[in-house]
Amino acid sequence: MKLSRNSGLRALTVGAVAVSSALVLTACGSDDNASPGDTKTSGAAKSSIACAKGGQLLASGSSAQKNAMDVWVKNYMAACPGTNINYKSSSSGEGVTQFNQGAVSIAGSDSPLKPEEITASKTICKGGQGIDLPMVGGPIAIGYHLPGVDNLVLDAPTLAKIFNSTITKWDDEAIKKLNPTAKLPSSNIQAFHRSTDSGTTDNLTKYFNATAKAEWPYEHAKAWKGKGGQSAPGSADIASNVKQAEGTIGYFELSFATANNLQTVKLATGAAAPVAASSENASKAIAEAKVTGTGTDLSLKLAYDTKAEGAYPLALVTYEIACDKGNKADTLELAKSFLTYIASEDGQKGLSGIGYAPLPTEIATKVRAQIATLS
Known part of the structure; x- marks a missing residue:
């Protein structure tokens, strides 16, 4: 509505x-x-x-x-x-x-x-x-399983390359540049995406369209369009796979990261400091949304490209x-x-x-x- x-x-x-x-x-x-x-x-x-x-x-x-x-x-x-x-x-x-x-x-x-x-x-x-x-x-968290690497920072172009299998190693130069003090392994990245049509996927790819168009050359959609990677049907399934295997990364709502004790990526957005996935930080980004629905419909357009301090732009709103x-x-x-x-x-x-x-x-x-x- x-x-x-x-x-x-x-x-x-x-x-x-x-x-x-x-x-x-x-x-x-x-x-x-x-x-x-x-x-x-x-x-x-x-x-x-x-x-x-x-x-x-x-x-x-x-x-x-x-x-x-x-x-x-x-x-x-x-x-x-x-x-x-x-x-x-x-x-x-x-x-x-x-x-x-x-x-x-x-x-x-x-x-x-x-x-x-x-x-x-x-x-x-x-x-x-x-x-x-x-x-x-709430925020869409980017959860990862990489022992010894805390406070991982990524930006939208690097994330898009990871999920499109353009970046395949954890010690890729783009990741090292964003994390100069981290001890990144040379192991392969296993990126998980949704196998079913998903609003979470749609919101993630809207974020890519707004902030990393060159690195994500697909239109946003509920169906996954990226190359490579591994798939699982639901947010809980992706979180479970990330929890079970080292070198993995995936996207899901913050509650699944919390329930599985998973580390989450901080986003470099152009603000003074990288922004963590949290309810408060997502709210700062959602606050810039506009209502675009007409008549009885109450749909919203989110500001995925915000650079506001402390705003976590990779967020979603769920509708009934x-x-x-x-x-x-x-x-x-x-x-x-x-x-x-x-x-x-x-x-x-x-x-x-x-x-x-x-x-x-x-x-x-x-x-x-x-x-x-x-x-």
């Missing part, structure tokens, strides 16, 4: 920094990794939930929001006996496909709907269309996708109730221990208002 045209997100920095712990977004589902937020059920969040009368809600999509969804689903179902919310963590592409096939009532996606996807949604959303509702943001009109009658009440909860102050703060960036008040207010109009 989408926010008013050209509305700035300057409130994001304040809204996110006010949360003392970083929040990190990851879709809930059947991944093997335990959710860091599983023990964070909040009594305050429960008491604020206006429960639906019951029923089952099917949803799927973004693995980026898995850990957030784990917390949201657990809290909601604990507060609302008789309800069953099943979110399958897969990929943004699969979630949108299943939504437009009518297999799920809500999809999670790290990229806004494309024009052709909106057109396709009108078959399912009788009298309406699918819309993007921004729900939570639903029909503005024409939602399934038997799941509408539960869908609105659940979406209202996760967009609420309690729903956002319930993620405070797992590295996500909550919605700023300005954005959250618009999202809640849009949810209330779903029919």
